[in-house]
Amino acid sequence: MKSILKMAALTAAFALAGTVSAGAEQTKIGFSPEAYPPFYIQDSSGNWTGWEVEIAFAICEEAGLDCVLAPTPWDGIIPALKSGKIDVIMNSMTPNAERKQEIDFSDKYYDTPTEIIGPKTDDFDATPEGLKGKVLGVQVSTIHAAYAKKHFADSVAEIREYQTQDEANQDLMAGRIDATQADAIGVDDFLKSDQGQACCESKGAVAPDEDILGPGIGAGVRKGDTGLLEKINAAIKGIRENGKYQEISDRYFDFDIYGDEPEAAG
Numbered sequence: 001m002k003s004i005l006k007m008a009a010l011t012a013a014f015a016l017a018g019t020v021s022a023g024a025e026q027t028k029i030g031f032s033p034e035a036y037p038p039f040y041i042q043d044s045s046g047n048w049t050g051w052e053v054e055i056a057f058a059i060c061e062e063a064g065l066d067c068v069l070a071p072t073p074w075d076g077i078i079p080a081l082k083s084g085k086i087d088v089i090m091n092s093m094t095p096n097a098e099r100k101q102e103i104d105f106s107d108k109y110y111d112t113p114t115e116i117i118g119p120k121t122d123d124f125d126a127t128p129e130g131l132k133g134k135v136l137g138v139q140v141s142t143i144h145a146a147y148a149k150k151h152f153a154d155s156v157a158e159i160r161e162y163q164t165q166d167e168a169n170q171d172l173m174a175g176r177i178d179a180t181q182a183d184a185i186g187v188d189d190f191l192k193s194d195q196g197q198a199c200c201e202s203k204g205a206v207a208p209d210e211d212i213l214g215p216g217i218g219a220g221v222r223k224g225d226t227g228l229l230e231k232i233n234a235a236i237k238g239i240r241e242n243g244k245y246q247e248i249s250d251r252y253f254d255f256d257i258y259g260d261e262p263e264a265a266g
Contacts, residue, residue, distance in 0.1 A: 030086030033071035051252045056090040062235035075141040089220035096214040106232045108216030111259035113205040118179040126204040128155040134178035137168035144181045
């Protein structure tokens with residue numbers, strides 16, 4: 001993963017992105033206010049930057065939407081969308097079968113595998129057999145929690161849930177859990193930190209389960225909000241075609257975060 005460039009300039013840009021003109025209709029982008037580099041990064045002034053922030057505002061610009069970031073606790077983000085407190089979720093949310101019953105999703109805007117990480121001193125893999133008898137940490141109300149309960153509950157000693165992935169990482173470093181499951185790109189940033197390099201390593205990707213892990217990351221909108229959904233889908237396609245998507249991604253990654261071409265959203 002590349003070093004994040006021009007952070008000061010981006011911080012200033014996205015500080016302004018949270019301010020809209022008086023009387024303008026805002027499209028509120030819901031996200032959990034926790035650091036999740038390189039997707040969401042908070043600076044010392046409290047402003048949010050990062051790959052997903054840049055992509056979200058690029059989509060808004062392409063779609064002609066006047067967007068503002070709306071911090072929302074993760075475990076209440078879908079209820080906030082359904083009640084109208086926010087208009088769209090762009091927070092690395094996977095459109096799995098359970099969530100599709102409650103909200104609609106755009107075409108994907110990135111894709112990434114799911115990994116198990118653990119101590120370098122403990123040799124095991126990302127399978128039920130490899131995790132047998134271990135304490136596995138996951139973030140509450142995520143696809144990782146759902147996956148762990150479905151695939152690992154009969155083999156691990158305990159599935160321990162945390163409000164944030166950072167809390168799980170801290171307990172892993174402290175030896176209070178044996179492993180944690182999360183998005184591969186998110187944990188890669190942790191593994192490249194000084195603390196992460198000292199303690200931990202990837203134990204591999206988990207087995208596929210599209211019902212839970214889904215086909216890629218999409219933006220969430222309210223059921224029936226077809227006008228907004230169509231604008232977002234067209235904008236994702238637009239920034240892919242005009243080079244803006246690649247321009248942003250090149251500042252953060254040295255690999256293709258988008259993945260294979262998606263099927264059309266239903």
